[in-house]
Amino acid sequence: MRLNSASLGSLPATVQRPRYDRRGLATGIVHLGLGAFHRAHQAVFTDDVLAREPGPWGIVGVSLRSPETRDALEPQDNLYTLAVKDGGGQRLRIIGSVIGGLVAPENPEAVLAAMSGASTRIVSLTVTEKGYCHDPATGALNPAHPDVMGDLANPGRPVSALGYIVEALLRRRAAKLPPFTVMSCDNLPHNGRMIAGLVAALADERERGFGKWVADHVCFPCTMVDRIVPATTPEDRAAVARELGVEDAWPVVAEPFRQWVIEDSFNAGRPAWESVGAEIVGDVAPYEMIKLRLLNGSHSTLAYLGYLAGFETIAETIAQPAFARHVRALMEEQTATLAVPTGFDIDDYKTQLLARFANPALKHRTWQIAMDGSQKLPPRLLASARSRLDMGLPVDRLAFGVAAWMRYVTGIDEKGQPIDVRDPLAGRLKTIADTAGPKAERLAPALLAVREVFGDDLPANPTFAAAVTAALAKIHDLGARAAVEALP
Numbered sequence: 001m002r003l004n005s006a007s008l009g010s011l012p013a014t015v016q017r018p019r020y021d022r023r024g025l026a027t028g029i030v031h032l033g034l035g036a037f038h039r040a041h042q043a044v045f046t047d048d049v050l051a052r053e054p055g056p057w058g059i060v061g062v063s064l065r066s067p068e069t070r071d072a073l074e075p076q077d078n079l080y081t082l083a084v085k086d087g088g089g090q091r092l093r094i095i096g097s098v099i100g101g102l103v104a105p106e107n108p109e110a111v112l113a114a115m116s117g118a119s120t121r122i123v124s125l126t127v128t129e130k131g132y133c134h135d136p137a138t139g140a141l142n143p144a145h146p147d148v149m150g151d152l153a154n155p156g157r158p159v160s161a162l163g164y165i166v167e168a169l170l171r172r173r174a175a176k177l178p179p180f181t182v183m184s185c186d187n188l189p190h191n192g193r194m195i196a197g198l199v200a201a202l203a204d205e206r207e208r209g210f211g212k213w214v215a216d217h218v219c220f221p222c223t224m225v226d227r228i229v230p231a232t233t234p235e236d237r238a239a240v241a242r243e244l245g246v247e248d249a250w251p252v253v254a255e256p257f258r259q260w261v262i263e264d265s266f267n268a269g270r271p272a273w274e275s276v277g278a279e280i281v282g283d284v285a286p287y288e289m290i291k292l293r294l295l296n297g298s299h300s301t302l303a304y305l306g307y308l309a310g311f312e313t314i315a316e317t318i319a320q321p322a323f324a325r326h327v328r329a330l331m332e333e334q335t336a337t338l339a340v341p342t343g344f345d346i347d348d349y350k351t352q353l354l355a356r357f358a359n360p361a362l363k364h365r366t367w368q369i370a371m372d373g374s375q376k377l378p379p380r381l382l383a384s385a386r387s388r389l390d391m392g393l394p395v396d397r398l399a400f401g402v403a404a405w406m407r408y409v410t411g412i413d414e415k416g417q418p419i420d421v422r423d424p425l426a427g428r429l430k431t432i433a434d435t436a437g438p439k440a441e442r443l444a445p446a447l448l449a450v451r452e453v454f455g456d457d458l459p460a461n462p463t464f465a466a467a468v469t470a471a472l473a474k475i476h477d478l479g480a481r482a483a484v485e486a487l488p
Contacts, residue, residue, distance in 0.1 A: 001246040005077045008094065011244055015081075018096030019051040022077075025058030025099050026119045028271075030111075030180075032161045033127040034061030034069050034101060040082055040229040040254040042124065042185055047097040048276035056121075057271045058099035060114050064127065064161060070101035072250035081240050081251035085361035090253075092243055104164070108157045115168035116175065121268035123168070124183040125195070126225075127161045129375035130424050132188070132198055136378045137455040139194050141201040152205055162195075162202050169199075169214065170206065181219045181266045187296055189288060189379045192222035192263060219267040222284040226259040226291050228356060230364035255359055257352070261287040286341045293334040295353055297380040298327045301401035302357065303369035304408045307419075308480035314364045318357040322485040328354065329487075330397040337387035371422040373405045374429070374453050382454065385464060395467050400487070403440075403471035404480065406447050409433060414479050425452065440473035 001007050008017050029046070031038055038061070046057055061078075063069050073080055078098045083090045104111050115123055129136065133145040141162075142148065151163030158164045169179055182199065184191035196215070204211035232253055240251045260278040274280045281287070299314065305326075306317030317323050331350050340346050381402055385395045409426070410433040411419050423429065429447065436446035448459040448468065458464050474483040 003076045003079055003081065003094070003244065003246045003248045005079065007246050008079070010246070011094070014092070015244060016093040018047065018079075018094060020054045020096070022058075022096045022099065024054065025050070025097075026056040027060050027099065027114060027117060028055070028057040028119060029059045029122045029124060030062060030115050030120050031059050032062045032064060032123065032125045032164065033131065034063050034098075035126060036232060036252045037225075037227070037229045038124075038126045038185070039080060039095065039098065040252040041225055041227045041258060041260065042126075043095055043097045044082060044258070045260055045273050045276055045278055046271055047095050049271040049273060050097055052275060053272065055271065056119055057097070059097050060100040060102065061098050062102045062104055062111050062114075062164075064104045064131070067103040067106065069250060070103050073098070073101055076249065081244065081248045083236065083240055083251055083253045084256050085253055085359070086256055087360055090239065090243070090361070092240065104158075108164075111164060112156075112158075112168055112171065115164060115180070116171040116177070118177055120180055122181045122183055122266070122270060123165060124185055125161055126185050128186060128372060129188060129379075130372050131161055131186070132195065133160050133162055134194070134198055135452055136375050137452055139197065141198050143205070148202065151202065155206060162198055165199055166203050166206055166210075166214075169203070169218065170210070173213070178268055179214075179218045181221065181268055181270070183221055183223060183262075185223050185225045187225075187292060187376075187379070189292060189383065190222055190285065191288075192220040192265070192284075196220035217267070219265045221263040221265040222288065223263065224259070224261040224284050224288040224291050226295065227257060228255045228359070228362055228364060229253065230362050231368055233363060253362070255356055255362055257356055259291075286339050286344075289338055290340070290344070290346070290349065292379050293338065293384050294331050294350060296376070297334055297384065297398075297401070298330055298353065298357070299369050300373065300376055300380050301330055301404065302327060303366045304373070304401065304404035305480050305484055307366040307370055308404060308407060308414055308475070309484070310414075310481070312365060312367075313362075314357050314366060314369065315360050315362060317366060318354065320481075320484075322481075322487070324354060326397065326400070326484050326487055327357075330401065333388065333393075333395070333397045334384050336391070336393060337384045367420070370408060372424065373409065374423050374425045374450070377402065377405060377453055382458060385458065389461055389464060395464060396471070399464065399467035400471040400475075402468050403444070403475055406443060406468070406472055407475050407480070409447070410438065410443070425450070438476055440469050440476055444469040444472050
């Protein structure tokens with residue numbers, strides 16, 4: 001049997017299921033980037049709200065590339081299982097807030113119709129850093145990005161999330177419908193303000209003056225999201241099926257911890273997420289920086305060093321005392337760059353992070369986290385390096401993470417085997433690395449010259465360049481594991 005509305009009644013009593021009538025849900029949210037993270041985070045908060053007070057907040061999820069998620073969930077009436085895992089086992093829950101799924105390349109008109117529908121009040125996104133078609137070093141729209149060029153050449157068949165948003169806003173304005181709120185839930189600094197600028201820039205490319213209309217009429221709240229959600233494995237599917245007694249084609253796995261901080265800036269209403277644990281604040285920035293730099297910066301550093309050292313998962317990596325010491329020292333470097341909100345226990349937060357990384361039930365692969373490093377390094381490590389350099393402070397631990405990325409993107413591991421580097425700049429980075437050779441004295445400056453990642457300032461800063469080069473030399477000469485163990 002397959003998980004679906006008809007099979008809900010046959011599930012074990014230990015499995016939590018939707019406590020509201022899904023048949024009456026209207027589409028209130030269209031979510032671009034229907035992946036595991038959204039289904040384990042924002043969709044769960046919304047499911048909690050619907051259980052307390054049913055309302056018009058059904059989610060239609062849009063896959064911008066692959067039909068895989070839609071094909072898995074459609075036969076299940078868009079129901080799926082959330083498996084919350086820790087050392088004590090797994091707890092299962094059926095999520096019902098997603099009521100439909102679309103695949104943008106197959107039917108862009110259906111996506112635009114959903115976004116332009118009168119009941120839609122929020123368009124949210126989890127498209128990862130690379131989905132914003134921007135220059136990571138500056139945050140500005142990249143007009144030469146192939147997706148942006150496609151959006152402008154054929155606006156009725158957008159390619160990017162930005163293209164869909166602009167076209168849908170134009171259609172709503174023409175239909176005299178109020179605009180929806182655009183809510184980014186990706187790990188980008190000031191994500192609301194960033195996407196506001198990107199949408200306005202693309203809007204002006206579409207129609208002169210439309211960017212100002214967007215700025216005047218559309219809300220773009222900043223958000224901070226936090227939950228570790230590893231990729232679902234065949235073993236996860238089998239374990240969920242055994243406990244459910246029915247098959248779920250695409251459950252999601254997550255840690256118990258979850259956090260969502262949201263700027264209260266919505267022009268068309270929103271679910272009462274604060275009633276189920278979300279924090280509604282006036283300024284997300286301090287929370288965002290804490291998470292980006294302490295969690296995400298540590299995660300990326302562990303991913304590159306751990307992969308090079310031969311560890312498959314973050315839990316295996318952090319279990320090594322030298323790696324745990326390094327990450328704690330990295331967090332201390334990062335902390336000096338943070339404005340900690342009053343009452344926030346930063347030391348307890350760091351202790352919690354180490355425990356979360358060590359969760360043995362989460363098989364969070366170093367290779368998965370290592371993806372798209374050219375997009376992730378600027379907000380996670382490089383912004384902190386700039387702050388510390390401005391303060392006249394050393395950047396040794398930050399530089400070590402950057403150096404590990406440089407070693408990783410050469411595409412050859414420490415045993416001479418190829419690395420499957422997944423990154424928008426992968427081909428270019430490989431060419432640079434092959435031309436420069438493995439020696440740090442040539443490789444470091446060659447990669448530092450990639451302006452989209454490092455900008456113009458960091459390569460010209462002798463303190464930063466020297467620290468990265470020295471760290472890369474240690475990783476090259478000793479190997480990642482021995483280099484970490486040799487750190488003071």
